[in-house]
Amino acid sequence: MRKKFHIETFGCQMNKSDSELMVLSLSRSGFDKTDIEAEADIHIFNTCSVRQHAEDRVISRIENMRAGIKPESIIVITGCMAQNRKDKLTNGIADIIIGPYQGPKIGEILDNYFKDKTGNNFLSQSYNDFSPRIDFGLTDCKDDIAWHKWITITHGCENFCSYCIVPYVRGPLISFPSDTIIKYAGELAAKGITEVTLLGQNVNQYGMDSDIPFYRLLEKIAGIREFRKVGFLTSHPKDFDDNIIYVIRDNENISKAVHLPFQSGSNTILKQMNRQYTRERYLEIMEKIDKTLEEYSVSTDIIVGFPGETEEDFNATLDVVRKVRFDEAFTYAYSPREGTASYHFEEKLTREEKIERLNTLIDVHRSIVKEKLTARIGRHENMTVENVSKRSEEEVIGRTSLNHPVVISGGEEDIGKRLEIKIGGLRGATLLAERIN
Ligand code: SF4
Incomplete structure (x- = not known):
């Protein structure tokens, strides 16, 4: 019988993106995802190390859930905490610990584990062996948001800001090859994705280890006509050069x-x-x-x-x-x-x-x-509808093209639509608007 996995993600967007990649890897290796924790054979925690509190939360979460899960199920810890706290975690907390660079291979690793039970080993980083997400294609690629995709363009960071743990847990910068990223973006466009965000710890550093500079990659992605919005996250002032600003100016679909x-x-x-x-x-x-x-x-x-x-x-x-x-x-x-x-x-x-x-x-x-x-009151703007409002089923929320939060009247059928709106007022820090198309 096929084994089921449950995955819980902590931390930043990078981790959410990594989890998505792990779901693909596990699906390809014959495991099925479940949202019901009690029926899972494998409990995966994709963890964050940015603050001590984030690590403590994972430990107490694991301790608290033990009573409600199948006794023979296993616990897998992945992500930054797996790297940072490997010694502590091997001490009975987890069955398998997988560092951030092994995430794309998690399906293969678990498959081997169930064949010969060689778990409970920290699988150390091997940068050369790292398979970027873009090798995975789109099979079974289910997102919470049907029109948007994150595209990871770099992995790791070597800036060593003195307060930050990321370079120690994720390793040095690796830029994925531009032709693979562009091909992947083209496949996303062909599947109906209309908004993408290029993702990395410092995207402006993209290509400094090889290939083309960031502004060229951004320009090429914006050149995919089907994309109505291209964003990027996160930038760093030390690498944010004028060429990036010119590319933003010259391409209507790059987020302003x-x-x-x-x-x-x-x-x-x-x-x-x-x-x-x-x-x-x-x-x-x-x-x-x-x-x-x-x-x-x-x-x-x-x-x-x-x-x-x-x-x-x-x-x-x-x-x-x-x-x-x-x-x-x-x-x-x-x-x-x-x-x-x-x-x-x-x-x-x-x-x-x-x-x-x-x-x-x-x-x-x-x-x-x-x-x-x-x-902004009185202006005509565009918005993408993201969700039904929690306050009222007759209201939907979204973001304007300048990323300001906005509410209009509407329902579930509007989710994912790009609408023209007129800003009419303000509720707290959210714009109130009415649609004009
Ligand atoms: S650039 Fe960002 S990820 Fe890298 S060390 Fe500085 S704060 Fe951390």
Whole structure:
């Protein structure tokens, strides 16, 4: 009888994308996916290591679920925590541990395990042996979103930002060959996918280890006529050159919602973070975007309370927020991560002081967002409908082409549609609109 697997994913979009790849690998090896945990023979946890809390959650989740699963079922831990905590996990928590680079081979690994029971070994990374997702084709490729696909273009990262665990758990940068990515994108278009997002820890670094630069790849993907929207995530200011901005300008279907993390507005802190750009360079990129693109939105990531951050450094961050006027910001109070360089930096701020700075930042940012969204009232825009609203079955939610959240009246039949809308008002930080086609 075919064995069933249940997969639970923690962490970032990269992990979600990796899980999708594992589902394909397992399906190809003759395993069946189930959403019912109690009937699974294999429980897979695709884990995250970005924060200690993320790792603790996985351990307690496994401990709590044991009573409700088949006694003969096995537990498999994959992803960043498998790499980072392999010694701890082999101690009775998991039956099989698979590092991030073995994900695409999980079907084969489990097949062998059930044939000869050679599990409970950490399967170490082997970069040369890594099969990118694009080799997998589209068979059985089921997504939550029928019109959109993530396309992983790089794996790993070698930037070593001092607060980040990723380079230690995912290994060095590997750019997948451009011809394979372009072929895969073409297959997606032929299957009816209309929106794609190129994905990597730092997509702007794509091709630095081989092949063509990122802006050329972006241009080629945008050249696939069936795609109405091409996005990319995540960028890094140190590698974000003008050519990328020109390609965004020259291709109507490339998203004008730019995500560019700046992390801190203080050059002292940026240096401590090993971000390899200055506040001036960041603002220069923003100025270039402002002068080159007729219309755009910008989102960012910010960390406050990094070790050594003075009041003056924090004010420099607020100053960048006021200057750039971000449409969206993912804001965090710094917390040390074991295994990273900054874990050993001396901290002077208490948790409460960091939270106070975070709240000040959030207040400044929120009032800017409100002003920016209010300025859109009365405009005609496009939106992609993503879901039925949780508040009402007669409302649907989605994103405008500048990635602003928006609500209109509608139902399930609208999901995936691209609609022309007129912005009529604001509900919190969400635009209210009516359709005009
Ligand atoms: S660019 Fe920096 S923050 Fe991003 S994954 Fe690499 S090391 Fe981490």
